[in-house]
Amino acid sequence: MYLKHLKITNFKNIAQFDQDFNRINCFVGNNGVGKTNILDAIHYLSFCKSYFTNSDFDSIKSGEDFFSVSGLCVGNNNIENYCCTLQRTGKKVFKHSDKAYSRHSEHIGKLPSVIITPGDHNLIDGSSETRRKFVDVSISQHDNTYLKTLICHNKALSQRNKLLKDCKSGAALDMVMMQIVEEQIAAYSAAIQQKRKDFFEDFSVPFSRYYSLIAGEGEQVSLDYKTYSGDILSLLQESRDKDLILGFTTKGTHRDDLVFCLNHNPVKTFGSQGQQKTYLLALKLAQFDYLCSKLKTKPLLMIDDIFDKLDFQRVNMLLKLIADKRFGQIFITDTHQSRIEELIDNELRDCTKIFKL
Structure with missing residues (x-):
């Protein structure tokens, strides 16, 4: 392009x-x-x-x-x-x-496109939302079905959160609608989780290669995708009482995270500034390679x-x-x-x- x-x-x-x-x-x-x-x-x-x-x-x-x-x-x-x-x-x-x-x-x-900026350090020391966004942006640029699924998931999640918030404010809980929305979230979540797992399989190899090229041999890097491995629908149902008290959805795919590891330890905690900068460059260059392979x-x-x-x-x-x-x-x-x-x-x-x- x-x-x-x-x-x-x-x-x-x-x-x-x-x-x-x-x-x-x-x-x-x-x-x-x-x-x-x-x-x-x-x-x-x-x-x-x-x-x-x-x-x-x-x-x-x-x-x-x-x-x-x-x-x-x-x-x-x-x-x-x-x-x-x-x-x-x-x-x-x-x-x-x-x-x-x-x-x-x-x-x-x-x-x-891929962009590298000084603010990318948020990928390491920022919230899990920032790391999920990195993954979602990478996949969405070559897979429009994933993007549509993500949009539908977020819409259903917003509907569930509104039901929870309204109930916390004194409204009666619409159980029929709650069950419909939770089933939708569970279905979308399964598709999202699988696509994210596929992403890490494809992404890990170029990421490790770029880290070694920039930093030299001798350090081992890895990416650990943290997600709920059980049934999402059961998880939502089991969390419902707590969610009704808090007024929002506390568990699910929207809480997934990515742990960046260096020599088997979180780079956020154990990596030097230089190692973290190298980590970020490797992430972005690997994102470039990943998109090249998918988009041709x-x-x-x-x-x-x-x-x-x-x-x-x-x-x-x-x-x-x-x-x-x-x-x-x-x-x-x-x-x-x-x-x-x-x-x-x-x-x-x-x-x-x-x-x-």
Whole structure:
């Protein structure tokens, strides 16, 4: 997949951006000039939402009434045009070749991408929700059925939580509806669990390989998927009394977690800062490989302002890895143009474009 052209209007602090891209694209400039926001605009074209903010309206430039992000993409000998617009007084509209999607979820996977940012440390020290999202985003970009199942599961879970909350507030419990919703959750959960297990089988090998390439031999890494192995319907029924008291669903697939281990110990607790950074890089590069194998195309790779956070050895190894032809189009941000120019190998200069912001 190749993003040939990107046009941005009134997105965050970017009034206008209208440029063609090369295989390797570097955005350099001081903090606050909009480097990260360009990557976030590309992320919008991939996922119909920002990577960094939860509210779409926060992405509209201050003082403006709308934003627009459009991209011309090339893949599988086809040229595709994608455009996302949001009016401050209206709803978000996402179009493919001037035709609006009826559901934004239909677009996921059309422009696959992987993004590496300084905030990725939340994968290790953040909540289980962050780690589940990493898994779900990886699978959803190649498996639309999984995405639909996940959406249906979350909808049914919300319905159960509403029944619990209403009952806690004094309403009578609708047992017929509760049983229907719990059966739905159980069915969706079984499908989700199986897909996640399949993901870890495919993902673990490239993850271990990338960790060894970056850190060297001598350390053993593993991923442990924590999920309930019994019958989900029975679990929901057994937890119902407690859930009625608390007003929400306490157990189920939505509580799954991923434990990152280093030499058989949680990396969150026993890993050094350097080991944790290597772990995160390996996770994201393995995500790239996983998507390549499933999609039979190369996702976009975005690397946001991480060189200041890594030592020279890790930076050098990362750049050697991504310079390999198995990686496709790459977008990098940095505050120092001289560092970018120093790090870019002579063989890559002809396919590299530097944008000074």
